[in-house]
Amino acid sequence: MALCGFSIFGIVLLIFVELVGRSQMAWNAFHLSFFFKGFTDPISNLTMYWDPPNNHFSALPFVYGTLVSSFLALLLAVPLATGVAVFLTEMCPGFLRGPLAFLTELLAAIPSIVYGLWAMYALVPLLREHVNPFLVSTLGWTGLFTDDNPTGLGFVAAAIILAIMILPIISSLTREVMTSVPHSQREAVLALGATRWEMIRVGVLRNARIGIVGAIILGLGRALGETMAVTMVIGNSPEIHRSLLSNGSSMAAVIANEFAEATSDMHRSALMEIGLALFVVTIIVNAAARLLVWAVTRGAPAQTH
């Protein structure tokens, strides 16, 4: 049994060693600038990032795409997830709590590919016909929304589907953290004459904030590595545009798209290096999140109710 337990360390180590080994070639060729620098095309004088036929590789547009879509997703998901958690723990009538918690649990279990399918055929047309023109006409002046991409694919579509996917994780962990806040805290605030919202704000959210941050970071971890749904709607072009409505790509998406048909050993090695970066970053992000959640729920005195 202990052996089975230790095998979990073994798995992590094995993945790490394999990825490091297979990405050696790209690392030797590009070093750290792989993640930060593009290169200038000698003919067109344009900045290029990802050019497999000429063996030029830079992960910058993918890092950019992953970060932009993930943070945009967090921006959408965090307020909603907190709202749901507040509703379920503090306001919801008892008969609704079970079914609603079940529904959010289901949302977490739907496979990425099904989200992607739905996003491609329901969400993207909706964005193309209604939402994107609206964004362009109201917020176009910021330069973040331009109408040069008629497909409806792009960062916004990816961020919305990501937000839907990470919502249940954030809200269920937030709920866990909020329920671990002792009842005496709530009672004390109520006894001072606070309204229910003031009680939630002062008595619950303030006490649970570290755990909520942990839940958000965990959601970020999932968003960073999410593959299929993002691949299907982000547009898959290795470029960096300021507009959130333009096509982009992400680290996971480029691996999913190109790995099976990689044209050269260097191409494959570069994709492996992106995978390694994804692995290391998600490990760090998840570890940090777990520590934060644990810091709150561990000290929860369950007896003081």
Added chain:
Amino acid sequence: MGTEFKMRASIRALTDYLATGAAVLSTILVVTPLIAIFVYLLIRGIGSLNLDFFTKVPAPVGETGGGMANAIVGSAVLLGMSSIIGIPIGIGAGIYLAEFGRGTRIANAIRFTADVLNGVPSIVMGLAAFSLVVVPQGHFSALAGGIALGIMMVPTVCRSSEEMLLMVPHAVREAALGLGVPNWRSVLSITVRTASPGIITGCMLAFARVAGETAPLLFTALGNQFWSTNLNQPIAALPLQIYVYALSPYDDWHRLAWAGALVLIVLIVLAVSLVRYVTSRGVLKGAS
């Protein structure tokens, strides 16, 4: 002074209403996409769910009809393989965490690592399996896909088994030990047996989760348009087929993709409901 107090009170009451409204609204906004996805799947998928879907292999491009029989069988082969790898290791690790190593520093470290491993993107698992199996073998194979999915099952099965074992009342363990049963015996034939309905449903949940995984199969199992159950060859899988069909330009293939997605969702809803039933109805507590 009175009016100022009244005004502040009404502002506070208003804020309270607004906050309540915002919480209710966000709940509605969260539930809406879920319902939208289900309705969409039902409307577009159910019409294509017929006998052909389960019994025929894909029709050649340009012909209508055909089904996903090869993908369903392929998924079954892959899942069988991943269960053989993932479930024993996962349950073993869960038993270690809950029983033999409970409270030790090493057990805590393993639990933490399992949680972190759970958060590693599935595409990375695919890369690892590619590097471990596909490169030495020299070609894509069902075996590589099974190993990728198997590794993914380990942390999930481990954590759910542990949780189920922790729900077994202490009195049960003490009763066994009190009869002079050695600890290993008490764990295996008393505690594990008591928790077995929970452990089994936990495994089913892990099974349902990896059943929908696509990313780790993209460059391990690769997919196949024809019948194949050979572990050394590329094999079809339901989620892979959905992906290929979704990106294709043919309406007939989109139709099959929706039907495939509906099948996946039904599988997952069943697993999640079963887990909820077992953990909430106190099937385990009946033993106390």
